[in-house]
Amino acid sequence: MFKRIKQMIIKEFIQVFRDRRMKAIIFGVPIIQTIVFGYAVTTDVSNIATAYYDLDKSYESRELARRLESSGYFTIRYAPESTGEIRELLDRGKVLCAIQINSGLKKDLKKGIPTEVQVIVDGTDSNTAIVAMNYVSRVLAKYAKEMGTQNIKVSPVKVDVRTRAWFNADLRSRNYNVPGVIAIMVMLICLLLTSMAVVREREIGTMEQLMVTPLRPIELMIGKTLPFAAIGFFDMVFVTLVAVFWFNIPIKGSFMFLSLCTAIYLLSVLGIGLFISTVSKTQQQALMATFLFFAPAVLLSGFIFPIENMPEIIQYGTYLIPLRYFLVILRGIFLKGVGIDILWPQMIALFILGIVVLTISSLRFKKRLG
Numbered sequence: 001m002f003k004r005i006k007q008m009i010i011k012e013f014i015q016v017f018r019d020r021r022m023k024a025i026i027f028g029v030p031i032i033q034t035i036v037f038g039y040a041v042t043t044d045v046s047n048i049a050t051a052y053y054d055l056d057k058s059y060e061s062r063e064l065a066r067r068l069e070s071s072g073y074f075t076i077r078y079a080p081e082s083t084g085e086i087r088e089l090l091d092r093g094k095v096l097c098a099i100q101i102n103s104g105l106k107k108d109l110k111k112g113i114p115t116e117v118q119v120i121v122d123g124t125d126s127n128t129a130i131v132a133m134n135y136v137s138r139v140l141a142k143y144a145k146e147m148g149t150q151n152i153k154v155s156p157v158k159v160d161v162r163t164r165a166w167f168n169a170d171l172r173s174r175n176y177n178v179p180g181v182i183a184i185m186v187m188l189i190c191l192l193l194t195s196m197a198v199v200r201e202r203e204i205g206t207m208e209q210l211m212v213t214p215l216r217p218i219e220l221m222i223g224k225t226l227p228f229a230a231i232g233f234f235d236m237v238f239v240t241l242v243a244v245f246w247f248n249i250p251i252k253g254s255f256m257f258l259s260l261c262t263a264i265y266l267l268s269v270l271g272i273g274l275f276i277s278t279v280s281k282t283q284q285q286a287l288m289a290t291f292l293f294f295a296p297a298v299l300l301s302g303f304i305f306p307i308e309n310m311p312e313i314i315q316y317g318t319y320l321i322p323l324r325y326f327l328v329i330l331r332g333i334f335l336k337g338v339g340i341d342i343l344w345p346q347m348i349a350l351f352i353l354g355i356v357v358l359t360i361s362s363l364r365f366k367k368r369l370g
Contacts (some may be wrong), residue, residue: 013227025192030185030235034178034242047308048132051078051089051098058106060147067143068099073135075308086120090166091342093328096122097132109147123168124335125176128306133165167335178243179330180303183323185239186232186262187269188294193228194273195286198365203283221365225270232269236262243334252337261329264347267354268322274361297321325350 050068054061068074078095080086086098100118108115119136121129168175240258243249251258272293280286299305300314301323307315318324325346332338340347 009223009227026189026231026235029188030181030239031242033185034181034239034246046073047075047306048073048097048128048135049095049308050074050076051080051086051095052076053080053083053086053098053100055103056101056105057103060106060109061101064101064105064140064143068136068139071135071139073132073139090120090122091336091338093122093124093332096125096128097136099136119164121165123165124331126165126168127176129165129168174247175249175335176331178239178247178249179334180327182236182239182243182262182330183265183301183326184298184303185235186265187297187323189235190228190232190266190269191273191276191290191294192287193231194225194270195276195280195290196283197224197228198274198277199280199283199286202281218362221274221362225274228273229263229266229270232266233259233262249334251334253333253339257339258330258333261326261333261343261347261350264350264354265322265326265329268350268357271354271357271359271361272322274365275357278361278364297323300324301327303327319349320353322350322353325353 052065052068054065065076069076074097078085078089080089080098083100086100089095090098098120100120102116102118105115105117117140119133121132123129236258240251240255244251273290276286276289276293280289300307300310300318301321302318303323307318307324310318328346329343329350332343336342
């Protein structure tokens with residue numbers, strides 16, 4: 001069995017690298033996409049998930065929270081009771097912004113003396129972090145001005161806003177974009193190769209020859225997908241090297257953990273490619289079907305547009321896109337340095353989705369062979 005699969009894998013590698021256009025896709029596209037996305041600009045966002053840590057517990061602090069929400073920029077989802085809870089929320093990606101109101105806000109405002117408001121943002125998405133800090137400063141400046149003019153006995157109140165970006169201290173957009181290119185490139189390359197693998201055999205008339213060999217359907221499927229999984233791993237390592245040595249993006253987490261997550265991610269990607277190959281009759285149909293899936297997957301994954309800003313029914317649909325989970329994993333490993341204790345929900349979701357997709361695709365693959 002293993003000898004037959006080995007010969008099938010060798011055949012696939014020879015067939016792939018014999019095509020000059022395919023070699024250009026495997027080696028050229030990752031470089032181009034990495035450089036393009038590395039210098040891309042992210043878009044503005046709204047409804048920023050916020051944690052509001054209120055130590056003052058006064059009317060003034062509650063009014064400030066109301067002002068933040070009514071601005072349309074912030075959605076206060078959590079009211080943590082300690083700085084440890086704030087760190088936990090930021091680590092898990094549940095909030096983008098955390099605002100800490102120190103005790104004494106009411107007293108300082110009445111006395112007309114400067115008061116401190118601590119703002120912590122998740123710098124993983126640098127553009128959104130910058131926007132969030134600007135929005136907070138704008139709301140606080142307006143609030144301070146109004147408080148100062150309402151109290152005739154004191155001079156206009158000043159609020160001292162101290163901001164700090166975690167995970168991406170320089171707030172560089174490429175630190176957010178480039179790790180995502182790994183997920184996009186692995187998906188694109190594996191989808192293209194896998195979706196056209198079976199169709200190509202049918203078009204050139206070699207599928208019948210393979211069916212009369214001792215190869216069983218499961219062996220043929222493994223022999224068809226394993227080479228593309230290896231190419232997917234190669235692209236992951238290649239783009240990671242470009243990110244680290246070209247763009248100076250630090251990888252704070254474990255590379256071995258990144259490899260494990262990539263393997264789980266490949267289950268669903270290869271399964272989708274295999275499914276496309278079973279529903280397509282020509283390579284042109286397979287290519288069109290691949291991009292028909294790929295383009296919406298990128299748009300709905302959260303790579304370009306925040307999922308929170310999408311209509312609610314669309315947000316539910318994003319749970320079926322493996323790219324959504326892998327993007328969270330990649331940015332958690334690269335920028336936050338977190339591990340399985342934080343990213344296990346995304347890993348489980350990817351694993352379940354991959355097993356389901358691969359099972360359905362395998363059944364269709366065997367049926368087509370039969």
